[in-house]
Amino acid sequence: MAIARDIELTGNAEIDQFFHKGGTRLLPVEGNTYYWGFSNYATGPKDTFESVNNESAKNMVRGVLEQFTHVVNISFKEIDYSVGNASNMGGFNVVSGKIDGGTGGASAHDNAASFFVRNLNDYSDSDYHKGNNMTVAHEVLHLLGFVDIGYKPGYTEVDTVMSYNKMVNDAYGEKVRIYEYDKNGQPIIVAGKVIYAINETLGIYDIQALQSIYGANHSYNAGDTVYKYTPDTLKSFQTIWDGGGIDTIDVSEFVLGVELNLNGGTRSNLFTKDFSLSGTEFDGTRAIGIAYGANIENAFGGKGNDIIHGNELDNVISGNEGNDTLYGGAGNDTLNGGDGDDILYGDEGDDILSGGAGTNILYGGTGNDTLISHGKDTLYGGEGNDWYQIYSTENVRIVENRDGGTDRVSIYTKDITNYVAAENIEDINLATNLTYNSSITGNDQDNKILGNNGDNILIGKKGNDVLQGYKGSDTYIFSKGDGQDVIAESSNNKVPVTDKDVLLFTDISSSQLWFTKTSYKGLESLKIKVLGTTDEISVDTWYSDNSKLEQIKTQDGVVLSIAQVEALVDIMATQSMPSGSSTGVINNYLIQTGANSNQDSSTIYGDAQNNVINGGADNDTIYGGAGNDTISGGEGTNILIGGAGNDKLISRGNDTLYGGDGSDTYEIWGTQFRIIEQHNSNDIDTMNIYTQSVTHFTASNNIENIALRATDIHNSSLTGNDLDNYVGGNFGDNVLTGGKGNDTLVGYKGSDTYIFNKGDGQDSIWEYNNNNVPLTDKDVLIFTDISAEQLWFTKDVVFNRESLLIKVLGTNDQILVNNWYSDNDKLEQIKTQDGVTLSINQVESLADIMSTQTMPTGSHSTIIDDYLAQASIMAA
Incomplete structure (x- = not known):
């Protein structure tokens, strides 16, 4: 047998920690094949070692050696390895140790090599998931040149079987625990409990170091492989090495949320227990790692709230049930949220994002992304030419960057009969193979607006637009300043009579x-x-x-x-x-021709007086003219044009409403409407909602005030725009979102939810006279993209009322909760992006703490985290 003294360091700290320069390693006997066997201790120091005569133990050793052949280009040949032929055959032998202390050992010299595992003959198949097999792997790695490693600054050592000073060697048959430590040498603690792991396979760093010497085995699992894990089958930490193909990790049977990362060199926790269990340790062994160089393309999440990260490949990631967070990473990814309220990040590449059912948030990132909405979603396209596909009848919010590419919205549901383009969207189209009546309103971009085979109302607004109605009786609406538009009716194959x-x-x-x-x-x-x-x-x-x-x-x-x-x-x-x-x-x-200039009885014109005009059951077009007019279209699909003056436009049908100059009021009694309001800094325009048939309302562009006016209790959501809005709820459970601008949000009675996003300005919340019923009413403020470390609480006196001021550090954003310190004007919870939920008592305690300190000039503070950590310790 030959012993090589040729180990050279690579310069990679994660690899070199396993070796020392000039160290020794056992060489194969022939080619890449190592000879080995179980020694026959018919003679010898029987008080120290004995032959392995336990078939379960022998099979376990064989299985461990097979693991090596999966990841690197070596093989093992088992021979009849007795004491008499050891020096002639080369290789290494395996024995069972009888000494006290330690779990095993290995030695090599000029003519022989061997390793022992203590009490190996006591092994049973049920012990496999207790870490004993990795004791075998540990000793084999010693023969291959590996050294024991302890903690060194900057190294991560949990994902290796060579760690010794973080290992607890219990009595044989008990768990061999490798505790998880971070890069600063501190134990990883979750919910006050130290995390430990039990390896079932070679660790991530073991495989990396082995492959640096022997090369990777790319023929192992080279096809399309599905790695399915369940709480029953995944008993220990396992590392995936995959040679090729389109591969999938399936953890769909896990009930609690999983943390899954498809990048090579990462570990993922598949927790099956609640952290609230008693004790000081937590069994984090149900985890998987992905070796460096292993390419895993796809993932199926579990039934809980999952966090899944893609890699640089073209990933297909499905969250399935639960409130999931999915990250595509680089590559052209497909992300499916499934059921629940999901957050999807496409990141780089041309991605396809679908939130599924629920209230979802989709971020396309860079690239030409497709964002698909089936629920009440918020869609952020980001850079590139993005395509928004709307299948939902819920209120879908689209946020698109200016100059972020040429972006398109396609409507695939017949239940949306009124669509107004979000800012910075260029193209809008209805599904042309469907026949239903709808309206599409553009924005200030150069829009391309395509209708369907029904009777469409197409409004380009400002910009140089292309409008195409296709079949049906279409109405094109043009106002002063709308630019240079093109109408294309060339493909409508119209029926002249109808x-x-x-x-x-x-x-x-x-x-x-x-x-x-x-x-x-x-x-x-x-x-x-x-x-x-x-x-x-x-x-x-x-x-x-x-x-x-x-x-x-x-x-x-x-x-x-x-x-x-x-x-x-x-x-x-x-x-x-x-x-x-x-x-x-x-x-x-x-x-000269004697032609009647008003040939259509469905078109009604007012004059310069204060007119009251009521349409009938037909589809009317009504011009109010000058004056303060009151116009009601009645039933049908109507177009109401207020003109100059402070007009009141009343919608009961499927109406298009133009207020014109002046401070206009829109009364909404019907289920379908669209409002076109000109921007004028001197006008204050108002939407009053009287219908209970629609539960989601967004303020039209250039509308300052939006309020629910129905006296009966019903639950609705109201969303403002970029102006300084007044957003008023009712006695139901309302969701109020101000949007950008300095807004005033009033929830009144009920369990109201206030939504605040980064950049939303300086808002005020009024919960006065809400007559809270403590057992049922719960008002909540949600910061969608702001973490707890960015918040600063202070008491502020406004209009002789003690109020709560919440500032977002590093920005000009803030929220004033008026009259907080009265009995009925508090918010029961404040929630942040990073999962923190603060109660009334916690908020007031934090306001007291922060009042004794100077607000940081930076973008974050540790006060809230420190306060919660201290509270957790005291509770424990």
Whole structure:
């Protein structure tokens, strides 16, 4: 047998901790094969060693040696290894030790090598998960050149069987425990209990060091492998080495939350016990590790609240049940939250994120991501060209960065009949294979808006938009300043008797319009210029059979037919377009031809007085004109245009509401509505909600106030916008979100939830006169993306009321809970992103503590963590 003295250090601290320069290791007898056997101690120091005659023990040793062959390119050949032929055959022998102290030992010299395990003959198959097999692995590694390691600063040693000063060697048959220590040499403690592990396989660092010498065995588990673990089958810590293929870790049978990491060189805890169990130690052995260089692509989570991290590969990760947090990492990942309230992070790459049922938060990250909503979700696309797919009838919030790419929203449910594009979304489309009536409203971007085969209302708003209605009777709405839009009706295959497409100008009169024919690539289109502005509309391929609009309606009561529009095109072609803002061509034409300029009884016009106008059962278009008007559309699909003045627009049907100039009030009694309000810093516009059929409301752009006004108790959620909003609940259990801006949130009675996000400004919460019923009412403030270490509590006196001021360190954000120190105006809980829940007493204690200190200038403080840790120790 040859002993090599050729170990060279690699420069990698995690590997070199197992060796010392010039150390020895046993060489194979032939090729990569080691000879070995069980010694026959017919003679010898029987008081020290004895032959292994226990078949269970022999099979255990064979199994451990097989583990080595899985991860590195070596093999073991078992021979009849008696004392008489040891020096001739080479290799190593195995015996059972009878000495006291220690669990085993190994030795090697010029002619022989051997190792022993104490009381090996007492081993039984039931002992396999008690760490005894890793004593064998420990001694084999000694023969292969490994040394015992103790804690060294900067090293992580728990994931190796070579650790000795963190190991407790109990009596044989008991657990051999390797305690988990962090990189500072401190024991890892969870819920006041020290964590220990029992290895069933070679550790992560053992495999890494072995492969640095012998090379990795890429033929082991080289196919598509599913690693399924259950609480019954996973008894000890196991390390995965995988040679290739598309592989999956399945922990779907675990009931408590798992922490799973697919990156090589990591350990994952699959807890099956509650940390509240009595005792000072916690059995964390139900854990798995992934060796360096092992590529695991997919994961299926359990039934609890899981945390799963992907790696740089294209991962498919499913959270399944529970409130899960999934991280894709690099690569083009597919993340499925499953049931529960999930948080998904796509991170890098072109990812697909689906929250599943529940109230979910999806972060696309960088790359061209697809975010799929089936619940009441908040979707953050991030950078790249993102695609939002909406299947849910719940209120879905989309947050997209400006200049974050060209982003698209697709609506796949018939139950959403009114969609308003979120800020910074470019493209919106309905599923074109469905036939139902809906409306889509764009934003200030250059939008592409595609309807379906129903009767659609398409509103581009500002920006240079492309609008396409397809089949059905579509209405295109255009207002002053809406830019240079294109209407495409070329693919609608309309039915002339029933389909009637309309272009409606909300605040532009007929005297401001100029019609011309344009040609592009042999196709003739209609261009409508708004005089005195850069606004225009091009109706693509107007002069083909299916691309015309049956009516064009203006603010001053003019309704033009197809024939009239084309006649005006011919007339205007003989004249020069005026340089000013008006022309008499259309009015003169209507007078000369004797044509009725108000040909549609469903279009109603007010005057400059304070009008009260009520629509009927039809689909009405109502212009209020100047004055403080009250307009109600009645039943049907209506368009209500207030015009100048402080107008009240009342929606009972499927309505589109334009307030215009002035401080307007929108009364919502129906289930479908869309509000278009112009921004004016001098106006204060209000949404009053009277319907109980809809439970989720978001303030339309440029609306300052939103409030529930129904007298009956019902539970609803209200979300503000980027203005300084007033958000008022009712006597039910409300969820109130101010959004950006300095908002005032009022919950009144009931168990109310206040949502605050980073960057939401300086908000005020009023819970006054809420007549709390302590046993049932529980008001909660939730910080969605702010941790406890970022909060600072102080008592503040406002309007002679002692209030609670909560500042977000490192920002200008804050929340003032008015009159907190009265009997009825407190919030029962404050919850943070990192899982901290503070009670009333804890908040007031923290306010007292912080009042004695100076608020940090940085972004975090340890006061809350220290306070909770001290409280936990006192409770224990």
